[in-house]
Amino acid sequence: MFIQDTVNSLIDKKQALTTRKLLNVSHLSSEEIRTIAITLSYDSAITELRRQAGKKFIFHVASPKSGSTWIAQSVGPYLRTQGWKTPSMTVGGGNRAQDFFLSELIRLEALDHDIFTDHQHCVFSSYVLDLLIAINAKVVFQTRNLYDMLISLRDHLDNETTVKPMFFIDKNQWFALNQSEKLDFLIYNVAPWYINLWVGWSQAQKVMGDNFLVIKYENLLENPDMVFEKLLDFSELPRKAFPASTDSIYTKQVFTRKNKAIIGRGELFTTEHRCHIERLCTPYKDIDFTVLGLS
Incomplete structure (x- = not known):
């Protein structure tokens, strides 16, 4: 009897959430509310129920230091002028790994809109893939030459x-390293994450x-207009919605978090470093690593 009452209670509350009816939860304990919230946050059925047919969702996932802030601060604001939402699903920040936080999309009431996420440094999982396919x-x-990304990360x-989610090193430990030791740290501790x-x-x-x-x-450095147009096409915007000039998307005033923005800085890494990266890639015979600038 208790189990059936609990199931019925969850079903009622899930239905209330999906229809946006307000609930009277004053009779519930904080622990009961927490249990219900946890149960519903991971229920992909909520996403399917709340998504309207034909709504678009672009999940922008990027390698750190690959110019993702440039895209987020340029294309994102333009899509907002077209009625899109550009929520960030970064919950907590700092050392917490980024992920696809369904509960955050629900909290931000973004699911009833076309969505372009801000740059997410989200590691792949079958759970994330299932959710992406479901909606x-x-x-x-977005990515870049691996060695150039590592040098940009050093800067x-x-x-x-x-403070980063893909490794842990505090400020004092980092600044105690000389330049050669920093390159070693990036190759042996950070490159595997990339x-x-x-x-x-x-x-x-x-x-x-x-x-x-x-x-x-x-490509973004060489021809930003081409990249922005490709992204707008990928977003399935009608051509009449395209700006007359990409100057309205990208201006020099846009904050891009660029450091040097120079291709080829990764040449600082030694032959030994590059041999290590080759060994890391060896098990993946069917993976195309040219997108990371690796042969």
């Missing part, structure tokens, strides 16, 4: 913060086909 989402995966650690990020999302690429778009930082 008929598309993925924009970021030097000049901004060492490789794993692409290996995972390449699995999604195989499943999603035309709903998966790869954007390279090198």
Whole structure:
């Protein structure tokens, strides 16, 4: 009897959430509310119930230091002028790993709109893929030459913060390293995370086909107009909604978090470093690593 009452209670509350009817929860304990919230947050059925037919969803996932802030601060605001929502699903920040937080989309009331997420440094998982397929989402995966990303990350650690979700090193530990030791740290401790990020999302690429778009930082530097137009096409905007000039999307005043924005800085890494990266990639015979600038 208790189990059936609990099930009925959850069903009623789920129905209330999906129809946006307000609930009287004054009689519930904080622990009961927490249990219900946890149960519903991971229920992908809520997403399917609340998504309106034909709504678009672009999940912008990116390797750190691949120019993702540039895309987020340029294309994102333009899509908002077209009625899109651009929510960030970064919950907690700091050392907490980024993920696809369904509960955050619900909290932000974004699911009834076309959605372009801000840059997400989200590691692939079958759970995320299942959710993306369930809501008929598309993925924009943004990346860059691996060695250049690592050097740009070194600059970021030097000049901004060492608090990152893909590794742990505090400020004092980082600044105690000389330049050679910093390069070693990046190759042996950080590069495996970048490789794993692409290996995972390449699995999604195989499943999603035309709903998966790869954007390279090198192309963004060389021809931002072409990249922005490709993203707008991928977003299925009608051509009449395109701006007359991409100057209305990208201006020099846009905050891009660029450091040097120079291709080829990764040449600082030694032959030994590059041999290590080759060994890390060896098990993945079917993965195309050219998107990371690796042969």
